[in-house]
Amino acid sequence: MDTFMSQYRLPAVAAADRLGLFPSLAGAPADAGGLAASRRLDRVGTSVLLEFLAALGYLAVHGGRYHLTPAARTFLLPDGSRYWGPMLTLGWDERCTAVRELVTTGTPHGYRGRGIWETHERSPRHGEQFARAMHAHSAGPATALASQLDLTGCTALLEVGGGVGTFAMALARRNPHLxxxxxxxxxxxxxxxxxxxxxxxxxxxxxxxxxxxADPWPGDQDRVLFADVLSDWDDEHCRGLLERARAALSVDGRLLVHQVMPDDAARLSPTVSGYSLALAVMTGGRLRTFRELVALLEASGFADCTVTPVYGHYALITARPA
Ligand SMILES: C[S@@+](CC[C@H](N)C(=O)[O-])C[C@H]1O[C@@H](n2cnc3c(N)ncnc32)[C@H](O)[C@@H]1O
Incomplete structure:
Protein backbone atom coordinates (compact mmCIF):
# COMPACT_ATOMS: atom_id res chain seq x y z
CA MET A 1 0.00 0.00 0.00
CA ASP A 2 2.82 2.43 0.88
CA THR A 3 4.55 1.66 -2.41
CA PHE A 4 1.38 1.99 -4.48
CA MET A 5 0.29 5.25 -2.85
CA SER A 6 3.70 6.89 -3.23
CA GLN A 7 2.65 7.63 -6.86
CA TYR A 8 0.78 10.81 -5.84
CA ARG A 9 3.56 12.49 -3.84
CA LEU A 10 5.25 14.40 -6.64
CA PRO A 11 1.96 15.21 -8.47
CA ALA A 12 0.47 16.72 -5.29
CA VAL A 13 3.44 18.97 -4.56
CA ALA A 14 3.97 19.90 -8.21
CA ALA A 15 0.28 20.77 -8.72
CA ALA A 16 0.24 22.86 -5.52
CA ASP A 17 3.37 24.64 -6.77
CA ARG A 18 1.84 25.38 -10.19
CA LEU A 19 -1.35 26.63 -8.54
CA GLY A 20 0.66 28.98 -6.31
CA LEU A 21 -0.80 27.50 -3.13
CA PHE A 22 2.42 27.76 -1.11
CA PRO A 23 2.83 31.55 -1.53
CA SER A 24 -0.93 31.96 -0.87
CA LEU A 25 -0.68 30.12 2.45
CA ALA A 26 2.60 31.86 3.36
CA GLY A 27 0.83 35.19 3.04
CA ALA A 28 -2.45 34.15 4.60
CA PRO A 29 -2.75 30.82 6.44
CA ALA A 30 -6.24 29.43 5.86
CA ASP A 31 -8.40 26.37 6.23
CA ALA A 32 -9.35 24.43 3.07
CA GLY A 33 -12.68 26.23 2.69
CA GLY A 34 -11.05 29.66 3.09
CA LEU A 35 -8.28 28.91 0.59
CA ALA A 36 -10.74 27.44 -1.90
CA ALA A 37 -13.00 30.50 -1.61
CA SER A 38 -10.20 33.05 -1.93
CA ARG A 39 -8.58 31.25 -4.88
CA ARG A 40 -11.85 30.05 -6.49
CA LEU A 41 -10.92 26.40 -6.18
CA ASP A 42 -13.01 23.32 -5.52
CA ARG A 43 -13.51 22.93 -1.76
CA VAL A 44 -13.38 19.12 -1.56
CA GLY A 45 -10.43 18.84 -3.97
CA THR A 46 -8.55 21.55 -2.04
CA SER A 47 -9.27 19.87 1.27
CA VAL A 48 -8.02 16.45 0.10
CA LEU A 49 -4.86 18.01 -1.35
CA LEU A 50 -4.06 20.10 1.75
CA GLU A 51 -4.48 17.07 4.01
CA PHE A 52 -2.00 15.15 1.90
CA LEU A 53 0.51 18.05 1.84
CA ALA A 54 0.26 18.18 5.63
CA ALA A 55 0.91 14.43 5.85
CA LEU A 56 3.96 14.94 3.63
CA GLY A 57 5.31 17.53 6.07
CA TYR A 58 4.90 20.68 3.93
CA LEU A 59 1.94 22.09 5.87
CA ALA A 60 1.00 22.14 9.53
CA VAL A 61 -2.40 22.90 11.04
CA HIS A 62 -2.56 25.51 13.80
CA GLY A 63 -5.92 26.77 15.04
CA GLY A 64 -7.67 25.05 12.13
CA ARG A 65 -5.54 26.81 9.50
CA TYR A 66 -2.83 25.46 7.24
CA HIS A 67 0.61 27.09 7.65
CA LEU A 68 3.83 26.39 5.76
CA THR A 69 6.38 24.26 7.60
CA PRO A 70 10.07 25.26 7.55
CA ALA A 71 10.70 22.75 4.71
CA ALA A 72 8.01 24.39 2.56
CA ARG A 73 9.29 27.88 3.37
CA THR A 74 12.78 26.86 2.32
CA PHE A 75 12.00 24.88 -0.85
CA LEU A 76 8.54 25.83 -2.08
CA LEU A 77 8.40 29.64 -2.15
CA PRO A 78 9.28 30.99 -5.61
CA ASP A 79 11.14 33.99 -4.14
CA GLY A 80 13.39 31.80 -1.99
CA SER A 81 17.02 31.18 -2.94
CA ARG A 82 16.52 27.41 -2.57
CA TYR A 83 13.20 27.15 -4.47
CA TRP A 84 12.71 23.67 -5.92
CA GLY A 85 9.61 24.33 -8.06
CA PRO A 86 11.36 24.08 -11.46
CA MET A 87 12.79 20.71 -10.44
CA LEU A 88 9.44 19.38 -9.20
CA THR A 89 7.54 20.45 -12.30
CA LEU A 90 10.22 18.86 -14.51
CA GLY A 91 8.40 15.63 -13.62
CA TRP A 92 5.00 17.03 -14.72
CA ASP A 93 2.86 14.21 -16.06
CA GLU A 94 -0.77 13.14 -16.41
CA ARG A 95 -1.14 12.60 -12.66
CA CYS A 96 0.00 16.18 -12.01
CA THR A 97 -2.60 17.43 -14.50
CA ALA A 98 -5.19 15.22 -12.79
CA VAL A 99 -4.47 16.70 -9.34
CA ARG A 100 -4.56 20.25 -10.72
CA GLU A 101 -7.92 19.51 -12.42
CA LEU A 102 -9.36 18.08 -9.23
CA VAL A 103 -8.38 21.15 -7.22
CA THR A 104 -9.47 23.71 -9.81
CA THR A 105 -12.71 22.10 -11.01
CA GLY A 106 -13.54 19.27 -8.59
CA THR A 107 -13.72 16.88 -11.55
CA PRO A 108 -12.19 13.41 -11.24
CA HIS A 109 -9.73 12.71 -14.03
CA GLY A 110 -10.44 8.97 -14.20
CA TYR A 111 -8.65 7.60 -17.24
CA ARG A 112 -7.43 10.52 -19.36
CA GLY A 113 -10.54 12.52 -18.49
CA ARG A 114 -13.00 9.66 -18.98
CA GLY A 115 -14.96 8.28 -16.01
CA ILE A 116 -13.41 5.20 -14.45
CA TRP A 117 -16.49 2.93 -14.43
CA GLU A 118 -17.65 3.93 -17.92
CA THR A 119 -14.13 3.21 -19.17
CA HIS A 120 -14.21 -0.25 -17.58
CA GLU A 121 -17.50 -1.04 -19.28
CA ARG A 122 -16.32 0.25 -22.66
CA SER A 123 -12.91 -1.36 -22.46
CA PRO A 124 -13.06 -4.80 -20.80
CA ARG A 125 -9.25 -4.91 -20.77
CA HIS A 126 -9.20 -1.99 -18.32
CA GLY A 127 -12.19 -3.36 -16.40
CA GLU A 128 -10.72 -6.82 -15.94
CA GLN A 129 -7.34 -5.44 -14.99
CA PHE A 130 -9.03 -3.29 -12.33
CA ALA A 131 -11.08 -6.27 -11.06
CA ARG A 132 -7.91 -8.33 -10.64
CA ALA A 133 -6.18 -5.38 -8.93
CA MET A 134 -9.06 -5.00 -6.46
CA HIS A 135 -8.94 -8.72 -5.71
CA ALA A 136 -5.22 -8.46 -4.92
CA HIS A 137 -5.85 -5.34 -2.83
CA SER A 138 -8.80 -6.80 -0.91
CA ALA A 139 -7.59 -10.35 -0.18
CA GLY A 140 -5.90 -9.35 3.13
CA PRO A 141 -8.68 -7.09 4.46
CA ALA A 142 -11.35 -9.64 3.43
CA THR A 143 -9.64 -12.50 5.28
CA ALA A 144 -9.22 -10.28 8.35
CA LEU A 145 -12.87 -9.20 8.28
CA ALA A 146 -14.07 -12.80 7.87
CA SER A 147 -12.08 -13.89 10.91
CA GLN A 148 -13.58 -11.13 13.08
CA LEU A 149 -17.16 -10.71 11.92
CA ASP A 150 -19.82 -12.74 13.70
CA LEU A 151 -22.43 -13.81 11.16
CA THR A 152 -24.21 -16.33 13.38
CA GLY A 153 -27.80 -16.68 12.22
CA CYS A 154 -27.22 -14.83 8.92
CA THR A 155 -28.18 -16.63 5.77
CA ALA A 156 -28.42 -13.81 3.23
CA LEU A 157 -25.73 -11.22 2.57
CA LEU A 158 -25.67 -8.74 -0.29
CA GLU A 159 -22.34 -7.19 -1.23
CA VAL A 160 -22.90 -4.06 -3.32
CA GLY A 161 -20.09 -3.07 -5.68
CA GLY A 162 -18.50 -6.34 -4.63
CA GLY A 163 -16.10 -6.61 -7.56
CA VAL A 164 -15.13 -10.24 -8.17
CA GLY A 165 -16.58 -11.21 -4.78
CA THR A 166 -13.41 -11.17 -2.69
CA PHE A 167 -15.23 -10.25 0.52
CA ALA A 168 -18.28 -12.40 -0.15
CA MET A 169 -16.06 -15.43 -0.82
CA ALA A 170 -14.00 -14.91 2.35
CA LEU A 171 -17.19 -14.54 4.43
CA ALA A 172 -18.87 -17.57 2.80
CA ARG A 173 -15.79 -19.70 3.33
CA ARG A 174 -15.87 -18.90 7.04
CA ASN A 175 -19.67 -19.25 7.43
CA PRO A 176 -20.98 -22.41 5.79
CA HIS A 177 -24.63 -21.41 6.36
CA LEU A 178 -24.21 -18.12 4.45
CA ALA A 214 -30.61 1.87 -11.16
CA ASP A 215 -31.26 -1.89 -11.16
CA PRO A 216 -33.28 -3.69 -8.47
CA TRP A 217 -31.47 -5.24 -5.48
CA PRO A 218 -32.56 -8.48 -3.84
CA GLY A 219 -34.54 -7.81 -0.65
CA ASP A 220 -34.85 -9.33 2.84
CA GLN A 221 -31.11 -9.37 3.42
CA ASP A 222 -29.56 -10.08 6.84
CA ARG A 223 -26.53 -8.00 5.91
CA VAL A 224 -25.73 -5.46 3.19
CA LEU A 225 -22.02 -4.84 2.80
CA PHE A 226 -20.20 -1.93 1.17
CA ALA A 227 -16.47 -2.69 1.05
CA ASP A 228 -14.43 0.17 -0.39
CA VAL A 229 -17.47 1.50 -2.22
CA LEU A 230 -18.71 4.63 -0.41
CA SER A 231 -15.18 6.03 -0.73
CA ASP A 232 -15.69 6.10 -4.53
CA TRP A 233 -18.63 8.51 -4.43
CA ASP A 234 -19.70 11.98 -3.37
CA ASP A 235 -22.24 12.43 -0.56
CA GLU A 236 -25.27 12.51 -2.84
CA HIS A 237 -24.46 9.18 -4.51
CA CYS A 238 -23.63 7.65 -1.10
CA ARG A 239 -27.00 8.71 0.29
CA GLY A 240 -28.70 7.08 -2.72
CA LEU A 241 -26.85 3.80 -2.12
CA LEU A 242 -27.51 3.86 1.62
CA GLU A 243 -31.23 4.43 1.11
CA ARG A 244 -31.33 1.44 -1.24
CA ALA A 245 -29.41 -0.62 1.33
CA ARG A 246 -31.97 0.27 3.98
CA ALA A 247 -34.79 -0.91 1.72
CA ALA A 248 -32.96 -4.19 0.99
CA LEU A 249 -32.41 -5.12 4.65
CA SER A 250 -34.74 -7.31 6.70
CA VAL A 251 -36.21 -5.81 9.87
CA ASP A 252 -33.36 -7.23 12.00
CA GLY A 253 -30.77 -6.72 9.26
CA ARG A 254 -27.54 -4.78 9.62
CA LEU A 255 -25.57 -2.53 7.34
CA LEU A 256 -21.81 -3.17 7.13
CA VAL A 257 -19.41 -0.51 5.84
CA HIS A 258 -15.81 -1.65 5.56
CA GLN A 259 -13.12 0.77 4.42
CA VAL A 260 -10.32 3.03 5.57
CA MET A 261 -11.83 5.69 7.83
CA PRO A 262 -8.96 7.82 9.11
CA ASP A 263 -8.90 9.44 12.52
CA ASP A 264 -6.71 12.51 13.08
CA ALA A 265 -3.59 10.36 13.57
CA ALA A 266 -4.17 8.33 10.40
CA ARG A 267 -4.68 11.52 8.39
CA LEU A 268 -1.03 12.28 9.08
CA SER A 269 -0.02 9.11 7.26
CA PRO A 270 1.06 9.93 3.67
CA THR A 271 -0.29 6.53 2.60
CA VAL A 272 -3.76 7.22 3.99
CA SER A 273 -3.96 10.84 2.79
CA GLY A 274 -2.43 9.84 -0.56
CA TYR A 275 -5.09 7.14 -0.85
CA SER A 276 -7.80 9.76 -0.33
CA LEU A 277 -6.26 11.95 -3.06
CA ALA A 278 -5.98 8.95 -5.42
CA LEU A 279 -9.67 8.14 -4.85
CA ALA A 280 -10.68 11.74 -5.51
CA VAL A 281 -8.63 11.88 -8.73
CA MET A 282 -9.75 8.51 -10.08
CA THR A 283 -13.35 8.21 -8.90
CA GLY A 284 -14.59 11.51 -7.46
CA GLY A 285 -14.80 10.01 -3.97
CA ARG A 286 -12.51 10.38 -0.95
CA LEU A 287 -11.89 8.88 2.45
CA ARG A 288 -14.23 10.01 5.20
CA THR A 289 -13.69 9.91 8.93
CA PHE A 290 -15.87 7.72 11.15
CA ARG A 291 -17.83 10.84 12.15
CA GLU A 292 -18.41 11.87 8.54
CA LEU A 293 -19.61 8.35 7.70
CA VAL A 294 -21.93 8.27 10.71
CA ALA A 295 -23.46 11.60 9.62
CA LEU A 296 -24.08 10.13 6.14
CA LEU A 297 -25.56 6.93 7.56
CA GLU A 298 -27.83 8.78 9.97
CA ALA A 299 -29.02 11.09 7.20
CA SER A 300 -29.93 7.95 5.22
CA GLY A 301 -32.03 6.25 7.88
CA PHE A 302 -29.52 4.27 9.97
CA ALA A 303 -28.91 4.32 13.72
CA ASP A 304 -26.65 2.77 16.39
CA CYS A 305 -23.44 3.02 14.35
CA THR A 306 -20.54 1.21 15.98
CA VAL A 307 -16.99 1.00 14.67
CA THR A 308 -14.50 -1.87 15.02
CA PRO A 309 -10.87 -1.73 13.82
CA VAL A 310 -10.19 -4.61 11.41
CA TYR A 311 -6.93 -4.52 9.46
CA GLY A 312 -4.29 -1.80 9.23
CA HIS A 313 -6.23 1.41 8.72
CA TYR A 314 -9.38 -0.54 7.79
CA ALA A 315 -12.38 -0.52 10.08
CA LEU A 316 -15.97 -1.78 10.02
CA ILE A 317 -19.09 0.23 10.80
CA THR A 318 -22.18 -1.74 11.76
CA ALA A 319 -25.54 0.03 11.81
CA ARG A 320 -29.22 -0.87 11.98
CA PRO A 321 -32.12 0.63 10.05
CA ALA A 322 -33.60 3.40 12.25
C1 LIG B 1 -13.26 0.05 -5.30
S1 LIG B 1 -14.07 -1.27 -6.04
C2 LIG B 1 -14.46 -2.32 -4.65
C3 LIG B 1 -14.62 -3.76 -5.03
C4 LIG B 1 -14.82 -4.71 -3.83
N1 LIG B 1 -15.90 -4.28 -2.97
C5 LIG B 1 -13.55 -4.83 -3.05
O1 LIG B 1 -13.43 -4.18 -1.99
O2 LIG B 1 -12.66 -5.55 -3.50
C6 LIG B 1 -15.63 -0.57 -6.43
C7 LIG B 1 -16.55 -1.50 -7.21
O3 LIG B 1 -17.76 -0.80 -7.51
C8 LIG B 1 -18.19 -1.25 -8.78
N2 LIG B 1 -19.13 -0.29 -9.38
C9 LIG B 1 -18.90 0.98 -9.77
N3 LIG B 1 -20.01 1.54 -10.29
C10 LIG B 1 -20.98 0.58 -10.21
C11 LIG B 1 -22.35 0.55 -10.57
N4 LIG B 1 -22.96 1.61 -11.11
N5 LIG B 1 -23.04 -0.59 -10.34
C12 LIG B 1 -22.44 -1.68 -9.81
N6 LIG B 1 -21.14 -1.70 -9.42
C13 LIG B 1 -20.43 -0.58 -9.62
C14 LIG B 1 -16.91 -1.35 -9.58
O4 LIG B 1 -17.05 -2.14 -10.74
C15 LIG B 1 -15.96 -1.93 -8.54
O5 LIG B 1 -15.93 -3.33 -8.60
Missing part, protein backbone atom coordinates in the same frame (compact mmCIF):
# COMPACT_ATOMS: atom_id res chain seq x y z
CA UNK A 179 -25.45 -17.39 0.92
CA UNK A 180 -24.12 -14.21 -0.66
CA UNK A 181 -25.09 -12.13 -3.66
CA UNK A 182 -22.43 -9.92 -5.24
CA UNK A 183 -23.78 -6.98 -7.22
CA UNK A 184 -21.38 -5.37 -9.69
CA UNK A 185 -21.02 -4.25 -13.29
CA UNK A 186 -21.00 -6.89 -16.08
CA UNK A 187 -17.30 -6.38 -16.74
CA UNK A 188 -16.34 -8.33 -13.59
CA UNK A 189 -18.28 -11.41 -14.65
CA UNK A 190 -15.56 -13.47 -16.32
CA UNK A 191 -13.00 -13.03 -13.54
CA UNK A 192 -15.60 -13.46 -10.78
CA UNK A 193 -16.88 -16.72 -12.24
CA UNK A 194 -13.33 -18.03 -12.63
CA UNK A 195 -12.53 -17.28 -8.97
CA UNK A 196 -15.85 -18.66 -7.69
CA UNK A 197 -15.36 -21.93 -9.55
CA UNK A 198 -11.79 -22.19 -8.31
CA UNK A 199 -12.92 -21.61 -4.71
CA UNK A 200 -15.79 -24.09 -5.15
CA UNK A 201 -18.21 -21.42 -3.92
CA UNK A 202 -20.32 -20.92 -7.04
CA UNK A 203 -23.34 -22.52 -5.31
CA UNK A 204 -23.35 -20.15 -2.35
CA UNK A 205 -21.92 -16.94 -3.81
CA UNK A 206 -23.86 -15.62 -6.79
CA UNK A 207 -22.87 -12.73 -8.99
CA UNK A 208 -25.67 -10.43 -10.08
CA UNK A 209 -24.59 -7.96 -12.72
CA UNK A 210 -26.21 -4.58 -13.08
CA UNK A 211 -26.08 -0.93 -12.15
CA UNK A 212 -26.26 -0.54 -8.37
CA UNK A 213 -27.88 2.89 -8.75
Missing amino acids: KATVLDLPVVEREANRLLERADLAERVRLRTGDMF
